[in-house]
Amino acid sequence: MEMTQGSYAQQLLASFLQNQMGNNASLPMQSAPELSTHPSMLPQAWPTAPHPLEVARAMAVQKAQAELQAALRPPPGLEHVKPSAPTSKPCAVPMGRFGDGTGKARQISKSSMSTAAEQEAMIEELSDLEEVDSNCSSPVTATRVEASPGPGSVIHPAMAVRSFDAALRQLIESVPRLARDSKGALLLAQHVSAMDAQGLGLMIAALRPLVVELGCDASGTGVVQQLFTSCSEHPSLRAQLSESLGGSILKMSKDKHGCLVIQHALGMAPVEMQSLIGPELRGKVFYCSRHMHGNFVMQKIIQVLPTSALTFILAELKETVVAAALHIYACRVLQRLIEHCGHRPELLDLLQDLMVPGEQLQRLVKDPYSSNVIRTLVVCGNVEYTRLVMRLFSEDVMKYSRNRHASLVLEKCLEVSAGPKACQLTQERAALMTAFFSPSTRSTSPPLLQIMLDRFGNYIVQRVIETSHGAEKDEASGET
Known part of the structure; x- marks a missing residue:
């Protein structure tokens, strides 16, 4: 290339x-x-x-030799005078005391001294530099100077x-070490974002055997996610990077940092990841849905993959739908299924096992987690399930209005019956309003007035007034 x-x-x-x-x-x-x-x-x-320090030493030697040649240049007017032949071996001193390349090279010749005093002084200085002179004649230094x-x-x-x-090989070998370092990972991610296809190919070749390990690392996870982002426009590179996650989907889904990589990979390469998700998570859907990290992966799968690829999820949750709805994490997975698979026959079968009238439905609307599932179903699900919930509230509106979680479901019923599903819920809304305005057998005051001072019922009264129109609004204003 x-x-x-x-x-x-x-x-x-x-x-x-x-x-x-x-x-x-x-x-x-x-x-x-x-x-x-x-x-x-x-x-x-x-x-x-060559090591950078060795290169610096060699450059210092060259600089010292240049200074030596300039110092030995004859003064103006004496260029024709030939210098006497030196009787001693010149000493090239490439390094200073601290090895920083600041030492000066000197060439000492006994025959070039003008006086005996100068000769003795220079000989004394030469004896002080014997150790440096021995370093000057080492074969390693000489080799580096020539190279x-x-x-x-x-x-x-x-x-x-x-x-x-050689430089490229050293760079590729250092990439995994940089990716595990917090500062090195940030620098590496910045360079990855600016790479072209050739650079990305080299980076994937260096990291591909370690993608799973780096994806579960606190620093390396950012580098892997940036690789998926940069490879989103290169199908071949995207496929190579996705294949490197094969066999580790479940492991990374349960990891604090690895689950972020799987979610990002699903967003950047949904087609490539679809072929990996099914075989590795089949039979483990309920387990992942209840996992504190795995439930986010399950939600992302439902959001990005086509509904035809979610059949195995619906089939596995059908047997445990009630337990999933009552779970703190699995209830989120059911919410995503209701939002994205509302008309799938498999979902309708699943909801039939969930929305059973009687004690089970009463428990679901009052539970802190399953109440969220019922709220999503009222808004996004089939209108028949909304009717079922509104009929339940009409039986004892006082009890459900004062319950913390059931009151939230009741608010959604009031909003939906006055909004997008108003034409289909006319009878159910009329029965619910009658339950609010009619005096109960236990008190002469209508329930709307009795729940007005309750910390949860107060919000229900506000929603009744806000969503009422015509005769309903007049009646609500008269009661309050």
């Missing part, structure tokens, strides 16, 4: 070469040869990239390919 000027790989190559060559070396991008990382072009053995490119040097294309491949 050719690397164009604006591609991510060529930018990484230019940055790597600039760091290796220093500020005095440059490789024009417009004249750079076309490089390829095809396996046939790669060397048999990967070269070890470091000088100003104006030209890099052969094959060498550039090897340098780029």
